[in-house]
Amino acid sequence: MSISSAETAGKAIVPIGGQAKKKQGWNRFKQYYLGPIIAFLLFMTLWEIVPTMFGLKHFIFPKPSDVYKAAIDDWSILSAAIQITVVESLIGFAVSAVVGILLSVLLASSKIMERSIYPYAIILQTIPVVAVAPIVVIWFGAGYKSIVVISFLIGFFPVISNTLMGLNSVDKNMDELFTLYNASKWKKMLKLRIPAAMPYIMAGLKISCTLSIVGAIVGEYVAGIGGGKGGLGYAITVAAIQVKTPFLFACGIAAAILGIGFYLIVGTFAKWALGSWHESAMKVER
Amino acid sequence: MAGTAEKRLVAFDHVSKMFSTGTLALSDIHFTIQEGEFVSFLGPSGCGKSTALRMVAGLAEPTTGLVTVNGKTPKQLVRESNDIAFVFQDANLLPWRTVLDNVVLPMELRGGSRKEHKETALHALEMVGLKDHMKAHPRQLSGGMKMRVSIARALAAKPKLLLMDEPFAALDEITRQSLQMELLDIWQKEKMTVLFVTHNVYEAVFLSSKIVVMSARPGRVSSINDVDLPYPRELGMRTTPKFSEYVDLASGHLEHGADRRGLG
Ligand SMILES: Nc1ncnc2c1ncn2[C@@H]1O[C@H](COP(=O)(O)OP(=O)(O)O)[C@@H](O)[C@H]1O
Ligand SMILES: [Mg+2]
Helix, strand or coil: CHHHHHHHCCCCCCCCCHHHHHHHHHHHHHHHHHHHHHHHHHHHHHHHHHHCCCCCCCCCCHHHHHHHHHHCHHHHHHHHHHHHHHHHHHHHHHHHHHHHHHHHHHHHHHHHHEEEEHHHEEEEHHHHHHHHHHHHHHHHHCCCHHHHHHHHHHHHHHHHHHHHHHHCCCCHHHHHHHHCCCHHHHHHHEEEEHHHHHHHHHHHHHHHHHHHHHHHHHHHHCCCCCCCCCCCHHHHHHHHHHHCHHHHHHHHHHHHHHHHHHHHHHHHHHHHCCCCHHHHHHCCCC | CCCCCEEEEEEEEEEECCCCCCCCCEEEEEEEEEECCCEEEECCCCCCCHHHHHHHHHCCCEEEEEEECCCCCCHHHHHHHHHHHEECCCCCCCCCCHHHHHHHHHHHHHHHCCHHHHHHHHHHHHCCCCHHCCCCCCCCCCCHHHHHHHHHHHHHHHCEEEECCCCCCCCCCHHHHHHHHHHHHHHHCCCCCCEEECCCHHHHHHHCCCCEECCCCCCCEEEEEEECCCCCCCCCHCCCHHHHHHHHHHHHHHHHHHHHHHCC
């Protein structure tokens, strides 16, 4: 048993011939993609038909074609808004990631620190950020800075809670193994705890990246534009006031697409970073 | 035995261990182990085998009494050298490291030249027959192969004392047999001392030059038996009358210990 597995382990998958490969691709497409595509088309058709049937005005319930037209007509406003929101949430996310991971490592390196500080991090987290957002605006002024801070406040907690959980998830035997080889606390952190926490860190980053977009849009609601042009949140506020409902829909859909895109990018990065070892990042092996 | 001059390596000096939960895991353990021996700790689950072994590695402290290795406390020895190596029941490999990098780890943590470490590690992997898999990751290996890597990691640092806590308990019988043979082979070649925890009487008799039989509640030594079967040992020995005698002897002490526990 151990010999046969010794021979098969680690070998590359046998390549499949062109014809078979094409067939497999089609099967895969049928299994995973065909259903969602049909559902999407049906949904769009229904959405197009229903408002017409009930005679709903486009500013009450716009059809997909209205939304599409609004997006094209005001594309310059929409694309500028998207760009601004992307930059804000990227900065918010980056700060969440860096501060979250560094602070976790710091807290995890001392049990006393963790026990005394982490409970407050949890309490802080339970305060709804929307409720404190006006204070952020008072402190950091209307505009960019406040928006990034709010995005950070929303995106930061998943990083710290996941990273801390990961750093503390180290198997007791592993820890003792390092003790037996006289590893310093710092070496344990670097060569054992941080690598062991990687899957947790990546999970935290995946949650945080979509939240940072939510944070940026919420931030724009309360902190406005402050000098420059506004992002998606600001565009939504303006569209609502002017009852440009189709454009409002377009902004909302753009925000959703942004979130999905961001999630996919971070997810791909996570897969790459976990690379060779973690199960959730592994291809199915049977 | 391997023909080394008799020298005391490990000493349990009236060692007791009471956990904070109130469990008396070990009660007045007192014996010594000579250099070059292959000693098994045999006993039912919960009799304190792991606790005793962990004390030799400095991973647990006696409540009373003293454990010394080579005249020093285990903690001191661990600080100074890689003389003590430990193999756990689950192979305990770092999943993000390749086989080679797992074996390099103990040396890497001590510092020094990466190139030398790599050579030593490759040599250790050769001993356990896994040189070809140096680039694989643990998840690509079978249970037996993982245990081999774990043994190679322990051996790479050239320990004087190899501690093993039920290393083969989770393996299938065939894999276990081949690993037992390999372990004996390596033990004789490398001239180290092995402390081997098991609850399997046959395994203890087959491997050991000396068996420490323990009993539970509280954990104590019920007998120490020398096994005078010649090395190298062969699988065929398992069916000889002499082998059965030793099995009976050790089993007897196990039961005797259990009886006393029943009465107490
Ligand atoms: N860290 C611990 N805290 C409290 N009790 C423990 C601890 N470790 C072991 N014990 C207890 O000590 C006894 C001996 O345990 P152990 O040495 O693991 O036995 P064995 O390895 O022979 O199965 C058991 O009753 C166990 O429950
Ligand atoms: Mg045990």
